[in-house]
Amino acid sequence: GQQLNQSPQSMFIQEGEDVSMNCTSSSIFNTWLWYKQDPGEGPVLLIALYKAGELTSNGRLTAQFGITRKDSFLNISASIPSDVGIYFCAGQLEPGGTSYGKLTFGQGTILTVHP
Amino acid sequence: DAGVTQSPTHLIKTRGQQVTLRCSPKSGHDTVSWYQQALGQGPQFIFQYYEEEERQRGNFPDRFSGHQFPNYSSELNVNALLLGDSALYLCASSVGTSGANVLTFGAGSRLTVL
Numbered sequence: 001g002q003q004l005n006q007s008p009q010s011m012f013i014q015e016g017e018d019v020s021m022n023c024t025s026s027s028i029f030n031t032w033l034w035y036k037q038d039p040g041e042g043p044v045l046l047i048a049l050y051k052a053g054e055l056t057s058n059g060r061l062t063a064q065f066g067i068t069r070k071d072s073f074l075n076i077s078a079s080i081p082s083d084v085g086i087y088f089c090a091g092q093l094e095p096g097g098t099s100y101g102k103l104t105f106g107q108g109t110i111l112t113v114h115p
Numbered sequence: 116d117a118g119v120t121q122s123p124t125h126l127i128k129t130r131g132q133q134v135t136l137r138c139s140p141k142s143g144h145d146t147v148s149w150y151q152q153a154l155g156q157g158p159q160f161i162f163q164y165y166e167e168e169e170r171q172r173g174n175f176p177d178r179f180s181g182h183q184f185p186n187y188s189s190e191l192n193v194n195a196l197l198l199g200d201s202a203l204y205l206c207a208s209s210v211g212t213s214g215a216n217v218l219t220f221g222a223g224s225r226l227t228v229l
Binding site: 004006040041042043044045088090102103104105106107108 | 119148150155156157158159160163171173205207218220221222223
């Protein structure tokens with residue numbers, strides 16, 4: 001099935017460093033979402049973006065909805081050990097109604113933070 | 116307030132068998148979506164149920180079927196299991212006409228097909 005192209009696939013960083021990951025698609029999305037998944041858990045929403053060009057922050061996390069509506073990035077500043085996990089981007093194609101449940105996910109970025 | 120609960124958490128089946136996975140949505144949610152997450156991959160949309168009807172379906176064969184009950188809980192059934200069906204099956208609930216930002220995922224059911 002269709003998936004978004006997410007990069008990098010994995011990152012190994014030192015505590016305190018900043019992190020950047022991005023997602024691209026050949027399709028236009030109306031909504032971009034960023035999730036984090038810990039082992040044995042389901043994805044948890046970090047940030048939701050609804051307008052092209054939108055820049056949204058959630059604590060140390062900042063995400064942007066690309067102006068072409070085909071890409072998005074997520075930045076994490078001053079990483080800490082609990083940032084470890086798998087980060088997924090997801091896009092929603094159709095607007096309105098019950099179609100909001102249908103998300104297309106990227107392959108994920110595995111983040112490891114060394115103390 | 117319980118979130119999305121799924122059962123069983125783990126199960127092992129053999130090829131050709133059938134499996135039923137269950138999901139109880141978050142309190143106040145009436146829409147249930149199912150996703151398949153293969154190892155090392157992102158979740159892939161299987162289908163969505165609202166008002167006891169399948170509303171949308173992803174690119175999955177008819178071996179995958181579902182049901183939603185009047186209390187909004189849902190089941191995912193997979194027939195004639197293949198090795199490639201081994202995955203984490205995630206249930207997500209939401210309010211019918213709300214945006215994707217209110218999707219709540221369960222912890223999943225890990226299916227292993229031998």
